[in-house]
Amino acid sequence: MSPVIQLLAAGRTFRQGPDEYAALRPATVTIDRGQYVAVTGASGSGKSTLLNLITGVDRASQGSVRVNGTALEMLGEGALARFRGASIGIVFQFFELIPTLTALDNVVLAMDLVGTVPPRARRARALALLSDMGLANHVFRPPGRLSGGEQQRVAIARALANDPPILVADEPTGNLDRANGERVTALFDRCVADGRTVIVATHERGGLDRYHRVLRVEDGQVMESGMAEGAP
Ligand SMILES: Nc1ncnc2c1ncn2[C@@H]1O[C@H](COP(=O)(O)OP(=O)(O)OP(=O)(O)O)[C@@H](O)[C@H]1O
Numbered sequence: 001m002s003p004v005i006q007l008l009a010a011g012r013t014f015r016q017g018p019d020e021y022a023a024l025r026p027a028t029v030t031i032d033r034g035q036y037v038a039v040t041g042a043s044g045s046g047k048s049t050l051l052n053l054i055t056g057v058d059r060a061s062q063g064s065v066r067v068n069g070t071a072l073e074m075l076g077e078g079a080l081a082r083f084r085g086a087s088i089g090i091v092f093q094f095f096e097l098i099p100t101l102t103a104l105d106n107v108v109l110a111m112d113l114v115g116t117v118p119p120r121a122r123r124a125r126a127l128a129l130l131s132d133m134g135l136a137n138h139v140f141r142p143p144g145r146l147s148g149g150e151q152q153r154v155a156i157a158r159a160l161a162n163d164p165p166i167l168v169a170d171e172p173t174g175n176l177d178r179a180n181g182e183r184v185t186a187l188f189d190r191c192v193a194d195g196r197t198v199i200v201a202t203h204e205r206g207g208l209d210r211y212h213r214v215l216r217v218e219d220g221q222v223m224e225s226g227m228a229e230g231a232p
Contacts, residue, residue: 003031005054006029007028007029011027012053012060022220024053024220026062031197031199033165036192038201038211039201040201040217046219048201049220051170051199056072056080059073060073085110088167089159089166090167092155097154099142102142104126106158107154111161117161130153135150138150148176149179160191166197166199168198168200172188173185
């Protein structure tokens with residue numbers, strides 16, 4: 001079993017006036033390659049803080065966060081951004097698409113920023129990814145002319161643009177109706193079947209049996225809440 005993500009007593013505190021507030025208490029967690037992991041917990045429990053440390057969007061206040069053996073705290077801002085771009089696809093709760101660009105250009109831009117896909121291949125790859133998400137007829141629309149479910153699928157296509165081995169999604173179905181939520185969840189299932197490591201924060205209590213593993217966050221404390229039989 002090869003660990004792809006390791007938190008070693010990694011925590012995050014925020015200063016509140018003279019006090020320190022632990023949004024995430026020091027947690028030691030190992031996630032293996034190919035695992036499908038749900039992160040659950042009440043609003044404000046620390047799910048986003050945990051995901052932000054894993055993705056390097058935020059830095060731990062203490063401990064170490066390792067992705068594919070690289071300690072993120074050892075990287076400077078530029079190196080961290082490059083490492084993140086190539087290793088981790090991130091799907092944000094509120095999509096975070098660029099409103100002035102078409103769906104196609106949002107996906108191409110992700111490749112431009114990382115630079116591992118050859119320039120001449122980027123447009124065709126973006127078109128293929130968007131078609132794969134069922135958006136072949138919408139590629140020239142800006143996000144404002146797409147439904148929430150369509151925008152989320154553009155965001156997933158963008159997250160996959162650089163073919164990252166790890167996909168992290170923060171409540172990706174939180175703003176979608178049931179049908180769109182199920183469609184997006186099925187896309188994550190497929191990413192796991194393709195061999196990616198997928199980590200999804202979710203408020204939902206149902207539907208957790210699809211995951212290999214459920215991490216529960218309560219008051220900033222990460223707990224193992226169950227590992228299904230046959231998990232990798
Ligand atoms: N930048 C920050 N400065 C101060 N406190 C913060 C900051 N970011 C998060 N927090 C606090 O840390 C705690 C955990 O927040 P976090 O966003 O991780 O929760 P969450 O479980 O993702 O919530 P939700 O389900 O509502 O998205 C909250 O009390 C929040 O107010």
